[in-house]
Amino acid sequence: MNKSLITNLIALAVTLGGYVSEQHIIFTFGLFALSGAITNWLAVHMLFEKVPLLYGSGVIPARFEEFKIAIRQLMMEQFFTEQNIDRFLSDSSGKASTIDLSPIIDKVDLTPAFNSLVEVIEQSSFGPMLVMVGGSEAIQPMKEPFIEKMKLSMQEITQSEQFNTLLREELEQPDIISGMRDKVSDIIEKRLNELTPQLVKEIVQKMIKKHLGWLVVWGGIFGGVIGLVAAFTNNF
Numbered sequence: 001m002n003k004s005l006i007t008n009l010i011a012l013a014v015t016l017g018g019y020v021s022e023q024h025i026i027f028t029f030g031l032f033a034l035s036g037a038i039t040n041w042l043a044v045h046m047l048f049e050k051v052p053l054l055y056g057s058g059v060i061p062a063r064f065e066e067f068k069i070a071i072r073q074l075m076m077e078q079f080f081t082e083q084n085i086d087r088f089l090s091d092s093s094g095k096a097s098t099i100d101l102s103p104i105i106d107k108v109d110l111t112p113a114f115n116s117l118v119e120v121i122e123q124s125s126f127g128p129m130l131v132m133v134g135g136s137e138a139i140q141p142m143k144e145p146f147i148e149k150m151k152l153s154m155q156e157i158t159q160s161e162q163f164n165t166l167l168r169e170e171l172e173q174p175d176i177i178s179g180m181r182d183k184v185s186d187i188i189e190k191r192l193n194e195l196t197p198q199l200v201k202e203i204v205q206k207m208i209k210k211h212l213g214w215l216v217v218w219g220g221i222f223g224g225v226i227g228l229v230a231a232f233t234n235n236f
Helices: 003-020 024-048 064-079 082-088 102-107 111-123 127-132 135-158 161-171 174-193 197-235
Strands: none
Touching (some): 003 024, 024 197, 064 174, 064 197, 102 135
């Protein structure tokens, strides 16, 4: 439902009705309501579109570069501060937070680790014995159990309190946090550089135009109330 359009149509209908019926109060009410609704609708429209001869219209596309800079500053100064990053690395009690690396470990291909183990065995004193039983192919059935056990061991290590404490201490180093902020800043800047004035306009329009429609509704209501006051005042 387009609140702006409905408000304007209702105000126009009341204005025409008052004019045709020669009811001064109704006509004045509708005229003021229509002027308030149209004025607010035009103000909302001018945020996104350039209107000829109206200075300041199309402010969002016109201020596109400033808009991008403001977003970047907001993200870096309000969200990705050193204090917020440090807080993220701690739980609510201030203790070292546990960082679950299990999803990452599950995705890691440990085949090179198994191949290195086979290579070490081949180059060790057990190499000749391994050749006698069929060479490296003989221990290939051990590959999947080896990888599974390795992942379980890595998960146990990364979930230990000692590991998480050491990891957090390293991440809290000033140069590490500064590097993290620089990388986040680069990511934000690259993403913002992908934006076009049209895309920014569509994003902002989608977010706020739905709610700005109420400005038109209230503009019509308050305009109508002022029209009633003006009509009754003229009658005295």
